[in-house]
Each structure stands twice: as structure tokens, then as C-alpha cells.
Amino acid sequence: MVTEARRPPLPLLRNRPSFTTVGGLTLVALLIVWLIVNLVKTPSDFAEIFLIGLTTGCIYALVALGYTLVYGILQLINFAHGDVFMLGAMMSATVAASVFGLTSGQSGVVVWLAVFGTLIIAMAFCGTLNATIEFVAYRPLRNAPRLAPLITAIGVSFILQNVGLAWKGPNYIEVVDVLPKSQVFDIGGVTYTWNKLIVVLITVPVLILLVWLVERTRQGKAMRATAQDMDASAMMGINVNRTISFTFLIAGALAGAAGLLYALYVTNVRYDQGFQLGLIAFTAAVLGGVGNLPGAVLGAICIGLIQAFNEGLTWHAPGSDWTQSIVFAILILILVFRPEGLLGERTPEGG
Amino acid sequence: MTEGNGLMLELKDVHTFYGSIEALKGISIDVREGEIVTLIGANGAGKSTTLRSINGLNHPRRGSIRFEGRDITNASPHSVVKMGIAQSPEGRRLFPRMSVHENLEMGAFQRADRKGIREDMDRVFELFPRLQERRTQKAGTLSGGEQQMCAIGRALMARPKLLMLDEPSMGLAPIFVERIFETIVEVNKQGTTILLVEQNALMALDVASRGYVLETGTVALADEAKALRQNEQVRKTYLGED
Numbered sequence A: 001m002v003t004e005a006r007r008p009p010l011p012l013l014r015n016r017p018s019f020t021t022v023g024g025l026t027l028v029a030l031l032i033v034w035l036i037v038n039l040v041k042t043p044s045d046f047a048e049i050f051l052i053g054l055t056t057g058c059i060y061a062l063v064a065l066g067y068t069l070v071y072g073i074l075q076l077i078n079f080a081h082g083d084v085f086m087l088g089a090m091m092s093a094t095v096a097a098s099v100f101g102l103t104s105g106q107s108g109v110v111v112w113l114a115v116f117g118t119l120i121i122a123m124a125f126c127g128t129l130n131a132t133i134e135f136v137a138y139r140p141l142r143n144a145p146r147l148a149p150l151i152t153a154i155g156v157s158f159i160l161q162n163v164g165l166a167w168k169g170p171n172y173i174e175v176v177d178v179l180p181k182s183q184v185f186d187i188g189g190v191t192y193t194w195n196k197l198i199v200v201l202i203t204v205p206v207l208i209l210l211v212w213l214v215e216r217t218r219q220g221k222a223m224r225a226t227a228q229d230m231d232a233s234a235m236m237g238i239n240v241n242r243t244i245s246f247t248f249l250i251a252g253a254l255a256g257a258a259g260l261l262y263a264l265y266v267t268n269v270r271y272d273q274g275f276q277l278g279l280i281a282f283t284a285a286v287l288g289g290v291g292n293l294p295g296a297v298l299g300a301i302c303i304g305l306i307q308a309f310n311e312g313l314t315w316h317a318p319g320s321d322w323t324q325s326i327v328f329a330i331l332i333l334i335l336v337f338r339p340e341g342l343l344g345e346r347t348p349e350g351g
Numbered sequence B: 001m002t003e004g005n006g007l008m009l010e011l012k013d014v015h016t017f018y019g020s021i022e023a024l025k026g027i028s029i030d031v032r033e034g035e036i037v038t039l040i041g042a043n044g045a046g047k048s049t050t051l052r053s054i055n056g057l058n059h060p061r062r063g064s065i066r067f068e069g070r071d072i073t074n075a076s077p078h079s080v081v082k083m084g085i086a087q088s089p090e091g092r093r094l095f096p097r098m099s100v101h102e103n104l105e106m107g108a109f110q111r112a113d114r115k116g117i118r119e120d121m122d123r124v125f126e127l128f129p130r131l132q133e134r135r136t137q138k139a140g141t142l143s144g145g146e147q148q149m150c151a152i153g154r155a156l157m158a159r160p161k162l163l164m165l166d167e168p169s170m171g172l173a174p175i176f177v178e179r180i181f182e183t184i185v186e187v188n189k190q191g192t193t194i195l196l197v198e199q200n201a202l203m204a205l206d207v208a209s210r211g212y213v214l215e216t217g218t219v220a221l222a223d224e225a226k227a228l229r230q231n232e233q234v235r236k237t238y239l240g241e242d
């Protein structure tokens, strides 16, 4: 359980140990020692924090997958993705309260149906939004130099943030608090609450659905082929434009699901949260190996755990003020030590 | 056989550009049903660009392209495939992280007739037994010759009316080259029309019925393959004979 926060020191597989490798290994070793000391000192806190990390990791995973899907097919970092997620969270908050009329503390079957309904609406909304963004902002630049769509993506991100700002104002808005916080289990002082379990219970089927879609369906095949060689895919009779639209639709839908879970789990939303969470999720995608779907999930769970340990552990944890710095430090470290990420492979094969 | 005379593909005065570079400066080419037609010419003459103009990846700015009587000048690549044109592109362009089997399946992406697809898969494995041995291997890890077989097989999986091959013999050992050309003739006998781009002009003219010689974006010569084979200039420039 302890070492799941970090994978074994992979740089060992490379060449001779260089200065950077030794430095990296030392860092990982220190991290492991720190985790072990914390585990020994307060085992039940440690386990509980681990479960919290897993839960936030799920939400990060849904967003990280969107970055990775789009990067895989267009080699574009869709900076607007986090903001699509944010609008999804706002849409969920609005739909849950205004359309389904939920109120905080409400319970019963009605709540489940409403949550499910909101999930579908948020996914459809974000999927459509993301596909529209691609059509309007990225497609005209398909053959332009790489930098052009990248800058456009940053522009779209600002536009969406401002939409959020205009829609809900500059302050945190409260989201109806309907996920029950009663205990699922209490084993030796380690408690696990329903609201966390629900996040996992919604994330896992969505992930399974995604794997099935990408691996088994005709559209999924078209997606994989287009990601590997766009021209060759066109020559096979694949409608490349439609495949790209579809990819953005799926990525957006995942962000919508994440938006709903975030809104209900954290119970507040603000216009700039997409930017923050987007950066975390992007780091997760890079950590796992950008373009690699299982990698995005693994990276997201790692980041979720690191964040939870940092903010929750008591023995020499830097604390929440440092979370963003740590996430960025990780991003830089991956780019230095293992730019292809944990699960990415070095692919000299070009295409 | 829509046009009585069996004219299948007709390029008329095609001009194709890369940005402001005019790669094709008015090319006219005919391919009749059942033929093997070859395009030969030096590097950069515009052979691959001609194929990209036909398959919809690079639409001509001027001129027209007709296939079986239908105008496909500005058709999208996937609709061109649907009409019955498949291609094995220059440099193979396999999907490197997919297996041989999956690559072949991708060739049949437009088709829904499972039984026919399975038959064609068997036929490809018959043509290239080596591919059957390697069917679960990732295409990116195949040898050059195996990749070429896979690329041709993949194009055949579309069960095309017109098969376009861009330098199928490139980088292959003589024994493999021989095998590839035998396959081309075999596939043609089974009823597929072929447009063949080749550096290996000698072998291309041996299997083709007609040929076009391209020079810097124009058609320099067009004739029966036999006649081109005898042509003084062709022999000097492209066949390395004197």
C-alpha cells in the first residue's frame, strides 16, 4: 500500500546511473521513508487519507483522460479542457438544484435518479461544448503550425472562464449537498463514507465504458488509427474529421462526469477551478504518459494520493499551501527524468 | 465499365499545389478497366502527388478527376475509398501499434460483409504466408519487406476496383521485389485494375500495359509499356541502359 504513491525507480533501466538518476532515486527513497514513518506513526489516519486520495484521483482521472485522448489524436494540449470541466460542474449544480429541485440533505431514491439525470445532462453538455470548440477554434488551424492551435486553446480557456464568471459571478457558489456522508464501513478506526464510494462507483463504470468504446467499437478503432497516422486512416476510408469530433465529444463527456462528481463531492464551484484542476489533471496525464489511457488513470491516482498525503499526513507534511508547487515540481521532474511518463513507451518507430 | 470504352479513371489537366509550390502542372492520365498502368519518373517528379490528388488527400486547384464517370476532383478521402479506390502509400504508413491482423482489418474499415472480409483475409494470407505467421505481431516491429506486404494486403482488404501502389518495391531485397511484382500481376489477373508508381522502371514496364513518364510535374511521355521499354530516352534516363 505504501509504495503505490510512486512506482519503482524506473530510471534504473536506462544506461549508467548519472547524477540526475542518483538525485531522482534519492528523492524517491526519501519519499518512501516519509510515507513509511507516517504509516507507522498513525496507521488509521494513513489508510483514511489513502482512501481520500483515491477518491480525488478518480475525479482527476476523468479530466486527465480528456487531455490524453485529445493529445493522442491531434498532439494538441487542449488548455480549455479544464474550463470545460468547470462549466460542467456549474451546469451540474444548476441542473441538480433548478431542474431536479434537489435540496441539501435530501435523500432517497429520487436523489439517485436526479443525480443520474444530472450526470447524463452534464456529460451531454460538456461533450457538445468540447466538440463545438474543436469545430470552431481548432479545425480551421488543422494545418497551421503547432503553436497556433496551442495559443488558440489558451484563448478559448480564457473565454470559458469568463463565461463562468459572467454566469455565476466571482465567488464560490454552493452546490446542493445530497451525497450521504454516512459510513460504508469502519474497520479498526478507518472509516469510509458513502460520498466517496459514490465517486468511485460512478467513475469505474465510465472508465470501463471508455475502454470498451476504444478497444471494441468501430469508432474506437477509427480513433486509435487516426491517432497513429491521420493520412493513412483517411486512406482506409475513415472519416477523419468525424473521428476527431467524436474524440472531443468523448473527452468532453468525461469532463462533464468529472464536473458533476466534483460539484457534488466538494459542494462548491468557482469560475477559476477549471484552470487549477486542469493543471493538476494535465500533470497527471503527463505523469502517466500523455496519449496513454491507462497511464492517465494511473497518473491521476498518483497525483490524488500525493495531494492527499501532503495535505493530510501529520509528520513533516508540507501542507496544502504547497500542493500546487509540489504538483509542478512533479511535472518538471517527470519531464526531466522520464518525459514519456510512467506507462508511455519510447517510440522510435515514427509511423 | 461505365464509359463504354472501359475508361475507369481520368485525370484532365490536373494542377496540384503544396502551399504556393505547384507540384503538378497540368497532368492528364487515363486508366482503363483491367489495366496495369505505371507512373515512372525521377524523385520529386510528382508521382506521389498524383496519387494524393486522386485519393482526395490533396485536392487539385485546377483540372478534373473522374472515376467511373463520377467527378471526384474534390471528394473527401473516405468517400473515394468507398467508391472503390484503395492505396498502399509511399513509406507503407502502417499503424505501428496495431497488430498485422488489426492493420488488415483497418483496410476493410468501409466494409460490413464479414464473410467477404474473412475470405479476403485468407486470400491475403495466401498471397503472403509470412503475414499469417506474424499476424499478432505489432506492425511497427515488422521488417521492411513484411511491412510492405502488410501495406499491400491492407489495401487489398478494401476489395478495391482500383488499387494504387506507391513504390511497393522500395527498400526490398531482389527476392522480395520479385515476389511483390508477381503478386501485382496475380491480383490484376483476379480482376483488380492497378495504378503502379515505381522507381524500378524496368520491372514496372515489364508488368504494365501502359506507362506515363513524369518530369517535374508534367507528363513527358505516355505510351504502351513495350514502346516505352524501347524508347531511347527512357532507356537512358530510367532504365540505366545505354
Ligand SMILES: Nc1ncnc2c1ncn2[C@@H]1O[C@H](COP(=O)(O)OP(=O)(O)OP(=O)(O)O)[C@@H](O)[C@H]1O
Residues within 6 Å of the ligand: B018, B021, B023, B041, B042, B043, B044, B045, B046, B047, B048, B049, B050, B090
Ligand atoms: N508536403 C509537401 N510540401 C511541400 N512540397 C512538397 C510536399 N510533398 C511533396 N512536395 C514537392 O512536390 C514535388 C513532387 O513530390 P512527389 O512526392 O509527388 O514526388 P515523387 O515523384 O513521388 O518523388 P519520389 O520518387 O521521391 O517519391 C516535389 O518537388 C516535392 O518537393
Ligand SMILES: [Mg+2]
Residues within 6 Å of the ligand: B047, B048, B049, B090, B166
Ligand atoms: Mg513519391
